[in-house]
Amino acid sequence: MVQSCRDVFENVMELAKRRGFIWPTSECYGAVAGFIDYGPLGAMMKRRVENVWRDFYVIREGYYEIECPTIAQEAVFIASGHVKGFSDKMCQCPHCKEYLRADHVAEGGNIPNPSVMKNEDLAVAITSCKCPACDEVLGNVEVFNFNLMFSTTIGPGSQRTGYLRPETAQGMFVDFSRLLRFYRDKLPFGAVQIGKSYRNEISPRQGMIRLREFTQAEAEIFVHPNEKNHHPSFKRYAGYRMPLLTYIQQQKCENAVEFSMQEAVDKGIIANEYVAYYVALTHELLVTIGIKPERLRFRQHLPDERAHYATDCWDAEVFSQRFGWVETVGIADRTDYDLNAHAKQSGTPMTVFIQYEVPKKTKRRRIIPNMSVLGKQYRTKAKAIFDALTTATPNSEGADIEVDGEKIHIPANLFEVRDEVIDIRGEDIVPHVIEPSYGIDRMCYAVLEQAYDEDIADGEARTVMHLSPNVAPVQVAVFPLMTRDGLDTIARTITRTFHKKGILAEYDDSGAIGRRYRRQDEIGTPFAITVDYDTKENNTVTLRDRDSMKQVRVAIANLPETIGALVDGSITFTSLNP
RNA sequence: GCAUCGAUGGUCUAGUGGUAUGACUUAGGCCUUCCAAGCCUAUAGCCCGGGUUCAAUUCCCGGUCGAUGCACCA
Secondary structure: OOOOOOOHHHHHHHHHHHHOOEEEOOHHHOOOOOOEEEOHHHHHHHHHHHHHHHHHHHHHOOOEEOOOOOEEEHHHHHHHOHHHHOEEEEEEOOOOOOEEEHHHHHHHOOOOOHHHOOHHHHHHHOOOOEOOOOOOEOOOOOOEEEEOOOEEEEOHHHOEEEEEOOOOHHHHHHOHHHHHHHOOOOOOEEEEEEEEEEOOOOOOOOOOOOOOEEEEEEEEEEEOHHHOOOOOOOHHHHOOEEEEEOHHHHHOOOOOEEEEHHHHHHOOOOOOHHHHHHHHHHHHHHHHOOOOHHHEEEEEOOOOOOOOOOOEEEEEEEEEOOOEEEEEEEEEEEEOHHHHHHHHHHOOOOOEEEEEEEEEEEEEEEEEEOHHHHHHHHHHHHHHHHHHHHOOOOOOOEEEEEEOOEEEEEEHHHEEEEEEEEEEEEEEEOOEEEEEEEEHHHHHHHHHHHHEEEEEEOOEEEEEEOOOOOOOOOOEEEEEOOOOOOHHHHHHHHHHHHHHOOOOEEEOOOOOHHHHHHHHHHOOOOEEEEEOHHHHHHOEEEEEEOOOOOEEEEEHHHHHHHHHHHHHOOOOHHHHOO
């Protein structure tokens, strides 16, 4: 491997820009920080990454995809906590004009609990604090909330406040009742969503890593709280091993230790089977799209680092040569936080009725007042007396109750005490939610950075993207060795055959054959087919492997099947005996 | 958001108070029987706004974007 004196980030972003993977947005007007455009190859690659994700979550796990609006009404985010909790208390230093976190300033001035103070009180409290930037005493400042959500109005006349969603997750929560019906009232079930989310970052940096508009792929898996240690398919990953960096190791500054998922759950390192299952699934998914296992680790959130809703959270972090360990996937146990919050805010119960295997017999005492007598006797008080009686503890004489501070004796003949045994057939429970949340853009960046390589081919430097065939934008290139003697016609026919099979093949007859190979190497096309003079003799072509640059002859008739199998990974190039 | 530095064809770059160098790429042609060969031709550029000046890509100011540091990053 030849190391350039330039940073991999610069090399890969230059290539991405030049070849149409990633562009600065609306460049003709000047780009805007925090937004990017995916060019033709980038959009195709991103779609393929999303489709690998769908293979895992939708097809294999059976969690159907839904699609909700990117704008939602204010109530949704009041319930989710984002209106209140997704903002920072800020102020501006009147001397140096620096924007400061007001609560941080207060902490520096030893003011207790600044985060729970009202803005006005906090403003008063920090008047005597010094600006950490210019060291002047702040004096009178205004404390305001900077909310990371983009806000807008719905309809004319600004009647309703709307927000661009800061995560796709809330869609699955607000649709909970519909989803529950769809899955025929049974736990566990899951729903997923791939889509745009928006956060008005104060200072987005680092290219594709921190965007103001980004694509998330999130799964919300609803599970019985007592069943979190019984994932139905846990066996699949029980023996799956990977390095885990627990919060305890982080506190001791120790390195990650390898565990199997079974061990991790047994030893209480990962909270439950569900979280462990998706930690392992995520590992497999990321490796499938081309992340090298040695540049992948799972890090547990520190207790004070977790979001307001999570009890346990593991981040899949991918190592970037430029940015270090980058959080790419978060797998959180959100408990019943979200469903409770939406149930409370909306007034719609978000529970599942769980039937007992055997109905529970329960003794119950019911007090049935004789209202035909009590009603006439107490008139307007009758309703309150009825309510009080049902919870009273009567004796043989009758019941003593209290209504509006007045003690009333109800004789025993005015009500009936009925002791009965009833069947309790089940209970309403609020499911817990396991949430794997993927940052698609970060995955795409990691894939690009790790694929980038410069090697030496036949004494010449070669730039090659070692993209995994399942995410490479163009799957196969087709070249005629010469643009004559009918070779080009054969090559075009082969290209069309691929297209009919849904394989993205690119025909190219421009320039020397070597140049054409290199062009495809640079955009990560894994395979190239060349039609040569032997083709006319025996109907075979050469199939060239991008990484090894080796070739093997394949019959034209077998091409779509062979390429299809190579792309989906069911065979390898080496198995063709090059 | 503050500070420092930067911005020249698609990419990388030279250079300048009088409209710009070279390479690669791309397109067309010649040649060529498997890894960026050669030859001819063509296309294409001084980030945006204001100021100073006869004249600004160049100097000054402001902005945008990018890199770095600080702050921020549920």
